[in-house]
Amino acid sequence: MALTAAASAATRAAAAPLAIARVDAIPVALPLKKPVVMAGERIERSQSLLVRIEAANGLVGWGEASAAPLMTGDTLPGMAAAVADHLAPLVRGQDALDRAKLAARCAGALLHNTGAKCALDMAINDLVGRHLGVSLCDLFGGALRDEVQPMFLLGNSRVEDDVAEASGKLKEGWTFFKLKIGIKAPAQEAEAALAVRRHLGEEIALCADANMGMKFAEARQFAERAREADLLFMEQPLLAEDFEGMAALARESPIPQCGDESIASIASIIALQRLGAIQGANIKTIKLGGIGVTARAMSVCAGLGLNINLACKVAESSLGASAIVQLGCVAPNLNWGLSITNHYLAEDLAVTPLRIERGRVARPRGPGLGVEVSEEQVRRFRVG
Ligand SMILES: [Mg+2]
Known part of the structure; x- marks a missing residue:
């Protein structure tokens, strides 16, 4: 009986219009325009895993996930092995139109490894979008807006450089900035936030991200001293697992609190909200493990009254950027902004990289991710 069922499933898959014929896991390292410094991390070259899926009908879909050893625990060789050895065999020969079932199968077969699951799920959704001739927006409920205003990351070691950089970006039309904190002493960080705010004026959105680089007393001190900087939110000052500390801080802080490294699943969003530890969530496809689960997490946040900030890790190419823009x-x-990061790269993987113009980025209208990958660029930056 089991054999018959398996044989009939195989027959159906072989006859399916979108049978997955080939899955390639491709590690790449992309050069950044300049190194990005944040608490606990300095990034010179961005490491991403690409997944290329080819259907039996010749259509190709692409997905991407950034390595994030300090956020998801995913390393580049680890993600490549997770896809090649564990996840690809679960989807090869299957109908990509069964994308939700395939994502559930991958989620159930391997704990964590959200980066690998993300790259694969993104590639399957890109493939399905191309097959159906619809964008990712249309695959996931339809667009509520046609463009987004990404935030610019300020992470210089000297406040004068942050102010100068913000000044240039302001002139280019950017309207949302995120200050990387958690590196210097909290009083200095607060002074920097106040200086940047004075420079930007009252109308521009400003937030701060500590990437777990603060102790409780430091975070409280920063929040009190930076009060006049009118930060939209303060992101993940404390360690990812310190839910109680985050709740205590949220009770005392005049600045709303956003979780990032703490958010590894929809369950963690709900747990943090119930504790009163966050007023908003930073959502990344690499943390949740794909496009479908990210769309569900966004609905959960809406239902719980949480603000959301959608983000790529520093730095993902136009593939990851398109996914975040379309989800946005x-x-x-x-209402807590969006970060795409392909503009920090010296080299992109797209034939026509996603562009931010006057601080805005229009949603790609082509099928799937709407991004044409340059296979020549992929070969050039492949590292394994
Ligand atoms: Mg963050």
């Missing part, structure tokens, strides 16, 4: 266009409550 369907998000009901995208």
Whole structure:
């Protein structure tokens, strides 16, 4: 009986219009325009895993996930092995139109490894979008907006450089900035936030991200001293697992609190909200493990009254950027901004990289991710 069922499933898959014929896991290292410094991390070259899926009908879909050893625990060789050895065999020969079932199968077969699951799920959704001739926005409920205003990351070691950089970006039309904190003493960080705010004026959105680089007393001190900087939110000052500390801080802080490294699943969003530890969540496809689960997490946040901030890790190419922009266009409550990071790269993987113009980026209208990958660029930056 089991054999018959397996044989009939195989027959159906072989006859399916979108049978997955080939899955390639491709590690790449992309050069950045300049190194990005944040608490606990300095990034010179961005490491991403690409997944290329080819269907039996010749259509190709692409997905991407950034290595994030300090966020998801995913390393580049680890993600490549997770896809090649564990996840690819679960989807090869299957119908990509069964994308939700395939994502559930991958989620159930391997704990964690959200980066690998993300790259694979993104590639399957890109493939399905191309097959159906619809964008990712249309695959996930339809666009509520046609463009988003990404935030610019300020992470210089000297406040004068942050102010000068913000000044240039302000002139280019950027309207949302994120200050990397958690590196210097909290009083200095607060002074920097106040200086940047004075320079930006009152109308521009400003937030700060500590990437777990603060102790409780430091975070409280920063929040009190930076009060006048009118930060939209303060992101993940404490360690990822310190839910109680985050709740205590949220009770005392005059600045709303956003979780990032703490958010590894929809369950963690709900747990943090119930504790009163966050007023908003930083959502990344690499943390949740794909496009479908990210769309569900956005709905959960909306239902719980949480603000959301959608983000790529530093730095993902136009593939990851398109996914975040399109999810941002369907998000009901995208009121804490969005970060794409392909503009920090000296080299992109797209034939026509996603561009930010006057601080805005339009949603790609082509099928799937709407990004044409340059296979020549992929070969050039492949590292394994
Ligand atoms: Mg963050």
